[in-house]
Amino acid sequence: xxxxxxxxxxxxxxxxxxxxxxxxxxxxxxxxxxxxxxxxxxxxxxxxxxxxxxxxxxxxxxxxxxxxxxxxxxxxxxxxxxxxxxxxxxxxxxxxxx
Numbered sequence: 305x306x307x308x309x310x311x312x313x314x315x316x317x318x319x320x321x322x323x324x325x326x327x328x329x330x331x332x333x334x335x336x337x338x339x340x341x342x343x344x345x346x347x348x349x350x351x352x353x354x355x356x357x358x359x360x361x362x363x364x365x366x367x368x369x370x371x372x373x374x375x376x377x378x379x380x381x382x383x384x385x386x387x388x389x390x391x392x393x394x395x396x397x398x399x400x401x402x
Contacts, residue, residue, distance in 0.1 A: 305372055307340065307347075307350075307370055308347075310368070310369055311340060311358065311369065312341060314362040314364060314369075315362070318362055323337045323338055323341065326358075329361045330357045330358050330360070330361035331357050331361075332354050332357050332358060336350065337358075340354075355369060355370060
C-alpha cells in the first residue's frame with residue numbers, strides 16, 4: 305500500500321471528502337496534497353514537516369502514513385491486533401491495519 309493509498313483511506317475514514325478540506329484541517333497547501341495524491345503513478349515525496357502535519361490531522365503516525373509501520377499507533381486497532389474481533393473500529397482495522 306502506498307502513501308497515497310493510506311492517505312486516501314484515512315481521509316475516507318475520517319470523513320474528509322476533499323483535498324481542500326484536508327488542507328484546511330492540516331495546514332498543508334492543497335496544491336501539495338494534490339501532488340501527493342496523483343491519479344497516475346507519478347510520485348511526489350513530501351517533506352517531513354508536511355508528513356507531520358498530515359499525520360496529526362489524520363490522527364496517525366508519520367511512520368504508519370509513509371511505510372505502514374506501527375499500526376498500533378491507531379488506537380482502534382490495538383484490541384483487534386490482540387485478537388478481539390469485536391473492537392469498535394473493526395471495519396476500520398480491516399482496511400487500514402491489513
